[in-house]
Amino acid sequence: MAHPNSFGARATLDVGGKSYRIWRLDALKDHGFDPGRLPYGLKILLENLLRTEDGVAVRADEIRALAGWDPAAQPSREIAFTPARVVLQDFTGVPALVDLAAMRDAMRALGGQPDRINPLAPVELVIDHSVIVDDFGHNQSFRRNQEIEYRRNVERYKFLRWGQTAFDNFRVVPPDTGIVHQVNLEHLARGVFTRDADGVTEAYPDTCVGTDSHTPMVNGLGVVAWGVGGIEAEAAMLGQPISMLIPRVVGFKLSGALPEGTTATDLVLTITDLLRKHGVVGKFVEFYGPGVAAVPLANRATIGNMSPEYGSTISIFPIDEETLAYLRFTGRPEEQVALVEAYAKAQGLWHDPAHEPQYSERLELDLSTVVPSIAGPKRPQDRIPLTEAKPALAKSLAALPGAPQSNPAVVRLPDAGEFPIDHGAVVIAAITSCTNTSNPAVMMAAGLLAKKAVERGLRRKPWVKTSLAPGSRVVTDYYEKAGLTAYMDQLGFNLVGYGCTTCIGNSGPLIPEVSEAVRANDLAVVSVLSGNRNFEGRIHAEVKLNYLMSPPLVVAYALAGTMDIDLFNDPLGRDAEGRDVHLRDLWPSAEEIQAVIRSCISSDMYTRGYESVFDGGELWRGLDTPEGSLFDWQDDSTYVRNPPYFQGMPRQPQPVSDIRGARVLALLGDSVTTDHISPAGSIGKDTPAGQYLREQGVEPQDFNSLGSRRGNHEVMIRGTFANVRLRNQIAPGTEGGWTRDFTRDGAPVATIFEASQNYLKAGTPLVILAGKEYGSGSSRDWAAKGTVLLGVRAVIAESYERIHRSNLIGMGVLPLQFPEGQNAASLGIRGKETFEIIGVEAFNGGVTPETVRVRAGDIEFDALVRIDTPTEAAYYRHGGILQYALRQLLE
Incomplete structure (x- = not known):
């Protein structure tokens, strides 16, 4: 056209x-x-x-x-956004590729041409979520973890290598290279995109969507990018524009500069706290003003990375001299840098600190007011000034069920002796995640603090599991050149892998003797991590309290071994002469940090590090790769299975119907995140997923993580709503993936998976009831896929996180909202009722109803239909976004 x-x-x-x-x-x-x-x-x-x-x-x-x-208007107008490219990580990328392979099979079954199923937008997948910290604390940890990773994931990796050859416009960054967002920031992001069209070269802004909610990290480069569900990303890959409402935009004016002793982590936790309190869910946040020039690019990226933690779609910094300097520094060709500058200036995209655009809302921050901070114990927006960390711990312990009192346990460790540990003991100290490892300033601060600690004779406490998982190999290059690797190693922060580890729940097991003491004495122990996620049950099932902080503070708490310490006044330990050593004695100055950066980090590190980024090492190149345009599904595979989404799919969509005779699978409270819903973390041997794997002949030591098995829907539906911290109110007194099964006499308590299977056999549709902010957290496609495969037809919540609501529609699940100010409790709904949802059939006439009538036993109310655009309505009528895209390509 x-x-x-x-x-x-x-x-x-x-x-x-x-x-x-x-x-x-x-x-x-x-x-x-x-x-x-x-x-x-x-x-x-x-x-x-x-x-x-x-x-x-x-x-x-x-x-x-x-x-x-109109900056004052509420979002109401739909537009279609076409991103320049799509970025995937392997946890979400594998199921996306599985779906594309299944779509080729479905295309053939419907009489179409399978090869028409190809990414139409460039797709880059970075394998970064599969490494687990099984081994730590010595110089062979990286090699051993790498070997275990390949052994566990060989099926998945062969599948991804097949995809690399079978699909056009699809490239893979092999394992052990770095975290997707840091690779995106340091190499993949273009700033300005180019393509050949009609014999000419077009130039346009680099825009991107990614299947990880922290995709906004490249907002720091002036790239409009945000996280979407895997379902929505697949549609974008297939040429479907992303439907969105023109957003409100929050202008965030910066002034001043960070004071001595504070870090980018402190800044981002402060901004997260401010924006969460202000309310920016679904909005664009844009930084402007005279303080922007004082924010280094790495700090800008750290701020962008945390967008999902305060709920904004993007948190962007315009292009300026700092942007160009970073592009040059990270090895982008000079021709590309010149194009970014010329294009930005020609299009009015160059930052002018004196110009104030029109904004819907405004906030301001004087950077000089930022103080050292941490966040926790279970949400990234719960900022705690470091001065208040010790009393905050006491308050959090008191709030736990049973308000645990001091209960020391003696841990006997080989080669280390006996040690008492109590509530508040730090058992995991991890420098991890794209948030901070992409920032040389905080990484150098950690290394310098480690050097000073070792020189004063300090060591990590022996019950602390320490790890260093950088976002790219450049980090270890500059640590080596700065002479800091040896000091990090002496404190146990040996390299364990290049990827997303602790932050995604790939912490690996605790030290066995520590794990035994924690379980035997029901200790409320702590993880400290330089990441961006600390939701309940996410980091480790045995760790109840999780705190985000800067890398140097992670090192400090590893030395202390407990959160029950005042870092400003209490010593971290004693030196060889018996003198107290305080944090202030070890903390490096800003000038020290910058001097090391200037002398030890150079542009050629990035050029060398990324020159063969898609080639991989010997293990990757040596994989036996399947061939052919159609994937040869293996019935005995426990990693990659043909999903059921397209089975029996007709060429034309069937009419949608009202929902009758439904039962409640789960009645949930506020702030239920996709980490509570989505299968993630380790697989217990007695869980439904573990039982399934054992039935397939898989030994528990080879279970791997739920995330690594996202290509197998049989595993994933058994892990949906199975988080150990989930509280389902229709099964009071339980914690975890439990419900009541109303298909059986007396409605006994059963696992959510077991009950759902009985409901499916009985032909009973299911609903989920929830409170505020349902589905906040990571943009995980399986939180929606698992929901629909369990038999859920509708969700009724007080409010939704943007991505999860979109993903539910993308899988054909109807998102509804309680009337304003109402919820299940206020309406008297207990979860035992039989539900009817009337008015859904209006969709068949091309009308999106504003409300539908819900009957829960004798209770009736009008629920708001949260299908917000005509495109979303089309997806729902087709049974999901993939079915819609397949039918479009078929015609």
Whole structure:
């Protein structure tokens, strides 16, 4: 279809003797609009619409609506956003590739051409979530963890290698390279994207969606990018635009500079606290003002990375000199850097600290007011000033069930002797996650603190499991050059792998003797990590309290061995002469840190580190790779199975129907996250997933993690709603994946999986009832996939997190909302009732009803239908986004 070019925006940009076709924003001035007043992020969306206008998905009316954006208006206008590229990690990437392979089979079954199923947008998958900290604390830990990782995941890795050859536009970054977001920041992000079209080279903003909620990390580079569910990402890969409402934009003005002794982690925890309290869910956040220049690119990326923790879609910094300097520093070609600069200035995307765009809301922060902080014990937005850490621990312990009193246990460790540990003992200290390991300042601070500690004779406490899992190999390069590796090793922070470990729940087992003492004495022990996620049950099933903090503080708490310490006044230990050693004695100054960075980090480290990033090492290259355009599914595979989404799928969608005779599978409270819903972490041998694997002949030591088995729906549905900290109110007195089975006499307590299977056999549809912020947390497709495969037809919640609501629709589950100010308790619903949901059939006439009538026993109310756009309604009518995309390609 010819491009209408309704606003005459097509133009040419010459850079370094090369011409590019661009779509100029200032062309809209001739049509009565002033794009200069728009926030940076909306300018990127506006260019996207100008360039993709086709008269169908993108019409002139949508362009006018965005160009004439009213900052005071509530979001109501739908637009279609087409990202330049898609980024995947392997936990979410494997099921995405499984679905594409299954779609090829379905295309053939429906009489179409299987090879039409290909990513239409460039897709890059980084294998980074599969390494587990099985081995730690010595110089062979990385090699041993790598060997275990390949042994466990060989089926998955062969499948990904097949995908690399079978699909066009699909590239894989092999294991042991780095974390997806740091690789994206340091190498994959382009700043300005180019492609050949109609014999000319087009230039346009680099935009991206990713299947990890921390995709906004590249917002620090001025790249509009956010996390979506795997389901939505698959549709984007298949050429479907992402439907979204024009958002409200929060302007966040920065001034001043960080004071001595504070870190980027302190800054990001402060911003997370402020934005969470302000309320930015589903909004764009944009940083501007004179303080922006004082925020290094790595700090900007750290702030962007935490977007899902305060709920914004993006948290972006406009392009400026700091952006260009980082692109050069990380080895981007000079031609690319020149294009980014020229394009940004030509399109009004260059940051002018004196210019204040129009914003829906405004916040301000003087950077000089930031203080050292941590966050926990179970949510990243719960910031605690470091000065209050000790009393905050006492308060958290008192709030635990049973308010545990002091209960020391003696731990006998080989080669270390006997030690007492009590509530508040630190049992995991992990420098991990993309948030901080991409930031040389905080990593150097950790290394320098370790050096000073070793020189004063301090060592980590022997009950602490320590680990270092950098986001890229560049970190170990500059640690080596700075001479800091040896000191980190002496404190037990040996390299364990390059990937997402503790933060995703891949902590591995605790020290066995410590684990035994924790369980025997029911100790409330602690993890400290430099990550971005600390939700209940996520880090480790035996660890009840989890705190986020900067890498140097992780080292400090490993030395202390307990959170029950005042780091400002209590000593961390004693030196060889018996003198107290305090944190202030070890903390490096900003000048010390910068001096080491200047002398030990160079651009060629990034150039060398990424020059063969897609090739992999010997283990990867030596994999036996399947061939052919259709995948040869193996019936005995416990990792990769053909999913049931397309079985019996007709060429035309069947009418949707009202929901009758439904039962409640789970009645949940507020802040139930996708970490409570989605299968993640380790697999217990007596859990439904563990029992299934044992039936398939898999020994417990080879169970691997739930995340690694996301390509097997049989494992995943057994792990859905199975988090050890889930509290289902219709099964009082239980914790974990339990419910009541109303298909059996007396409605006995059963596992959620077992009950769901009985409901499915009885033909009984299921509903989930929930409170506020349902589905907050990571953008996990399996939180929605598992829900639908358990037989859930609808969810009724007080409010939703953006991505999870979208994912439910993408799997054909109806998201409903209780009336304003109401919930299950206020309506008198106890979860024992039989439900009817009437009015759903209006969708068949092309109408999206505002409400539907819900009957729960004798209780009736009107539930708000949270299908917010016509495109979402189309997905729901088709039974899901994948079925919709497949039918579109079939025709």
